[in-house]
Amino acid sequence: xxxxxxxxxxxxxxxxxxxxxxxxxxxxxxxxxxxxxxxxxxxxxxxxxxxxxxxxxxxxxxxxxxxxxxxxxxxxxxxxxxxxxxxxxxxxxxxxxxxxxxxxxxxxxxxxxxxxxxxxxxxxxxxxxxxxxxxxxxxxxxxxxxxxxxxxxxxxxxxxxxxxxxxxxxxxxxxxxxxxxxxxxxxxxxxxxxxxxxxxxxxxxxxxxxxxxxxxxxxxxxxxxxxxxxxxxxxxxxxxxxxxxxxxxxxxxxxxxxxxxxxxxxxxxxxxxxxxxxxxxxxxxxxxxxxxxxxxxxxxxxxxxxxxxxxxxxxxxxxxxxxxxxxxxxxxxxxxxxxxxxxxxxxxxxxxxxxxxxxxxxxxxxxxxxxxxxxxxxxxxxxxxxxxx
Ligand SMILES: CN(C)Cc1n[nH]c2ccc(-c3ccc(F)cc3OCCn3ccnc3)cc12
Numbered sequence: 061x062x063x064x065x066x067x068x069x070x071x072x073x074x075x076x077x078x079x080x081x082x083x084x085x086x087x088x089x090x091x092x093x094x095x096x097x098x099x100x101x102x103x104x105x106x107x108x109x110x111x112x113x114x115x116x117x118x119x120x121x122x123x124x125x126x127x128x129x130x131x132x133x134x135x136x137x138x139x140x141x142x143x144x145x146x147x148x149x150x151x152x153x154x155x156x157x158x159x160x161x162x163x164x165x166x167x168x169x170x171x172x173x174x175x176x177x178x179x180x181x182x183x184x185x186x187x188x189x190x191x192x193x194x195x196x197x198x199x200x201x202x203x204x205x206x207x208x209x210x211x212x213x214x215x216x217x218x219x220x221x222x223x224x225x226x227x228x229x230x231x232x233x234x235x236x237x238x239x240x241x242x243x244x245x246x247x248x249x250x251x252x253x254x255x256x257x258x259x260x261x262x263x264x265x266x267x268x269x270x271x272x273x274x275x276x277x278x279x280x281x282x283x284x285x286x287x288x289x290x291x292x293x294x295x296x297x298x299x300x301x302x303x304x305x306x307x308x309x310x311x312x313x314x315x316x317x318x319x320x321x322x323x324x325x326x327x328x329x330x331x332x333x334x335x336x337x338x339x340x341x342x343x344x345x346x347x348x349x350x351x352x353x354x355x356x357x358x359x360x361x362x363x364x365x366x367x368x369x370x371x372x373x374x375x376x377x378x379x380x381x382x383x384x385x386x387x388x389x390x391x392x393x394x395x396x397x398x399x400x401x402x403x404x405x406x407x408x409x410x411x412x413x414x415x416x417x418x419x420x421x422x423x424x425x426x427x428x429x430x431x432x433x434x435x436x437x438x439x440x441x442x443x444x445x446x447x448x449x
Contacts, residue, residue, distance in 0.1 A: 066238055066239055068212040068215075069238045069239040070239065072239075072430070073087075073088040073089040073430070073431040074088070074239045074240050074428075074430065074431075075088065075239075075240050075433050075437075076239055076240060077239075077240070079433075080240075080437045081437075083433040084433065085185075085433050085434060085435040086189075086432065086433060087228060087229070087431055087432060087433075088431050088432065088433055089228070089431055090228075091223060091226070091227075091228035091431075093223075093224075093226050096220060096223040096224050097220055098224075100217055100220070101213050101216050101217045101220065103165065103213065104208065106167050106168065107165050107166070107167055107172075107173075107210070108165065108166050108167075109163065109164070109165060109217065110163075110164045110165070110166050110171075111159055111160050111162060111163065111164070112162045112163070112164045112171075112174070113159065113162075114145075114148055114149050114152055114153060114162060115149070115153070117145075120145045120148065120149070121145065122164075122171040123145075123148060123164070123171065123174060124143070124144070124145050124148065125171075126171050126172070126174055126200060126202065127141070127142075127143055127148075127174070127198065127200055128140070128142050128143075128357065129202075129203070130200055130201070130202050130203050131143070131198070131200050132235065133359070134356075134422070134423070135422055135423050136422075137359060138260075138261055138262075138358065138359055138360075139262075139356035139357065139358060139359065139367060140356060140357045140359060141354060141355075141356055141357075142354075142355045142356060142357045142366065143198075143354060144331065144332070144353075144355075146329065146330075146331060146332050147331075147332050147352070147353065147354065147449075148198075150324075150329055150332045150333060151178075151197070151449050152176050152178060152197075152198075154178055154179075154321065154324050154325070155318070155320045155321055155324055156179050157178055157179070158177070158179065158221075158225065160221050161176060161177035161178065161179075161194065161218065161221060161222070162176050163175050163176065163214065163217060163218050163221070165210065165214065167205075172201065172202040172204075172205050172210075173200070173201050173202070173205075173210050173211075173214055174198055174199070174200045174214075175196065175198060175199045175200075175214040175215065175217075175218050176196070176197050176198045176218075177194035177195065177196050177197075177218050177221070177222060177230070178194065178195050178197075179192065179193075179194060179195075179227075180192075180193060180194065180195045180231065180315055181193075181315060181316055182229070182231055182313065182314075182315060182446070183308075183313070183314050183315070183316060184312070184313060184429075184432065184434070185312050185313075185434060185435055185436070190316065191229050191432070192227055193222075193227055193228075193229035193230055193231060194218075194222045194227060194229075194230045194231075195230070195231050195232065195448060196215075196218065196230050196231070196232040196430075197232065197448060197449070199211060199214060199215070201214070219430075228431055229429065229430055229431050229432050230428075230429070230430035230431070231313075231427070231428065231429055231430070231446070231448075232427075232428050232430070232448070233425050233426060233427050233428065233448045234425075234426055234428065235423055235424070235425060235426070236426070237426055238428075240428075241426040241427060241428060241438070242313075242427050242428060242429050242434055242438060242439055243313075243426070243427040243438060243439040243440070243441055243443070243444050244424050244425075244426050244427075244438075244441075245404045245405055245406050245424060245425050245426070245427065245441040245444060246404065246405050246420060246421065246423075246424050246425075246441070247402055247403065247404050247405075247420075247421040247423070247424070247425055248402070248403050248404075248405065248409075248413050248418035248419060248420055248421060249262075249400050249401070249402050249418060249419055249421055250278075250390060250400065250401040250402075250403070250416055250417060250418045250419075251263060251274070251278040251399075251400060251417075251419075252278065252280070252370075252390065252393060252394040252398050252399055252400055252401055253368075253394075253398075253399040253400070254271065254274035254275045254277070254278050255271055255274075255275060256364065256367075256399045257367075257399060257400060258271060258274065259361075259363055259364060260358045260361050260363075260364050260367055261358075261361065262367060262399075262400065263419075277417070278417065280390055280391050280394050281391055282391075282395075283391065284336075284388035284391045284392060285384060285387065285388055285391075286338055286347075286380050286384060286385065286388050287338075287340075288338050288339045288340055289336055289337075289338050289388055290336060290337060290339060291328055291334075291335070291336055291337075292326060292327060292328060292335040292336060292337045292348065292350075293327075294323070294327065296337050296339075296345055296348075297319050297322050297323050297326075297327070298319060299337075299344075299345040300322055300326060300335075300337065300345060300348055301317055301318070301319045301322040303345065303346075303347075303348065303376045303378065304317055304322065304326075304348075304374060304376055305317055307376040307378070308445045310445070311407065311443055311444060311445025312436075312439050312443040312444070312445070313427075313439060313443065313444050313445055313446055314445030314446060315445075315446060326348075326350055326374075331353050332352065332353055333350065333351075333352045333353070333373070334350065334351055334352075334353075334370075334392065334393075334396060335348060335349070335350040335373075336348060336349050336350075336388075336389075336392060338379070338380055338385075340379070346378055346379035346380065347375075347376055347377045347378055347379055347380045347385055348374075348375070348376055349375045349385050349386065349388065349389045349392075350372075350373040350374050350375065351370040351371055351372055351373050351389060351393055351401070352370070352371050352373050352449060353368075353369075353370060353371075353398075354369055354371055354449070355367060355368050355369060356369060367399055367400065368397060368398045368399045368400075369398065369399065369400050369401075369402055370393040370396070370398040370400070370401045370402065371401075371402045371403070371447075371449070372386075372389070372401070372402065372403035372404070372409065372447075373447055374407075374447060375389070375407075375408075377408075382408055382411050382412055383411065383412045383415050383416065386412040386416055387412075387416055389401070390416060401418075402421075403418060404425060404441065404444075404447070405441045405442070406441045406442065406444040406445070406447070407442065407444065407445055408442070409442075410441075410442060427439075427444060427446075427448075
């Protein structure tokens with residue numbers, strides 16, 4: 061029977077609690093290409109597989125609506141992520157994308173299930189091991205057809221489509237705990253628009269606090285402090301690529317970026333990704349900061365339909381102190397109209413979270429590696445050098 065907790069995950073090549081010391085580091089199961097199933101997994105009748113072309117407006121709109129109405133909510137079901145179509149195209153159409161890795165399930169033309177993969181090369185624990193794999197995201201089943209065991213089939217089908225390309229590992233994150241996280245990170249929020257956060261119920265006032273007191277507490281200067289801070293341009297791509305690849309080597313989990321990938325992931329896109337570089341004299345770029353736009357729909361609120369949230373992406377501080385660079389990120393995000401600035405406690409983020417008055421969120425984000433045993437069972441958040449949107 062498949063309704064015991066984690067019954068599905070115990071059938072998957074993930075270390076379970078008592079194997080953590082016996083499995084040797086590396087792949088848990090060797091992949092055999094000839095044994096990969098050539099045809100899609102069976103679906104219950106009337107359900108059909110489809111590849112979604114996000115460049116097609118109609119199909120992109122169907123994905124947008126499915127996620128807007130059925131994707132991840134906070135623990136109190138007050139907010140639900142509202143990824144925009146432009147954001148989804150950024151997140152899911154990077155260089156080298158495979159069209160059959162954007163997977164949908166339809167019932168009578170209506171999209172009711174979705175799961176995605178993008179190709180990544182992940183560096184694990186030491187520079188020698190780099191593994192071509194997939195980054196899995198956006199697993200979503202329509203609220204009205206849950207408990208049909210569709211999620212395990214979506215996972216098995218995209219796993220098959222990854223295996224068939226001779227790739228045997230995956231990286232993903234989730235707010236829930238299933239076997240077996242490689243790291244449990246926490247998220248933090250920095251208020252930019254105190255009044256709105258109170259009105260939508262994101263923040264609450266204790267007896268002695270007032271709205272105006274909160275606004276004064278979180279007030280920011282009008283302009284950033286760092287000399288030479290400006291929006292990233294195409295001409296910065298080469299320098300940003302070198303800075304980023306060098307910076308990420310200190311972590312136990314990180315991607316290596318080509319210039320094409322830096323163009324895709326970091327060149328500013330309105331309402332999707334903001335990247336600012338610090339240009340010292342003679343055009344030398346010494347630091348950069350970046351944050352992405354992910355609003356949450358406020359599920360039931362008389363006054364506001366959305367919470368505008370900026371999420372810390374990758375920040376490389378080599379000459380500018382990281383606290384100062386991130387303080388400027390808050391000012392820039394506030395000026396771009398965001399209500400809150402979110403960050404995980406990964407990479408060097410612990411160094412600025414308290415000083416810049418971030419408050420801990422009410423949940424965690426767990427990182428997972430599929431079919432890979434780490435040397436060290438768990439990684440500390442500060443050893444994680446990858447951000448998944
Ligand atoms: C990563 N990517 C896979 C999306 C995803 N899935 N599951 C999640 C659970 C938490 C976070 C998260 C990550 C960073 C952060 F600062 C706040 C977060 O969630 C707040 C709670 N929330 C949920 C919806 N609206 C608000 C993201 C995710």
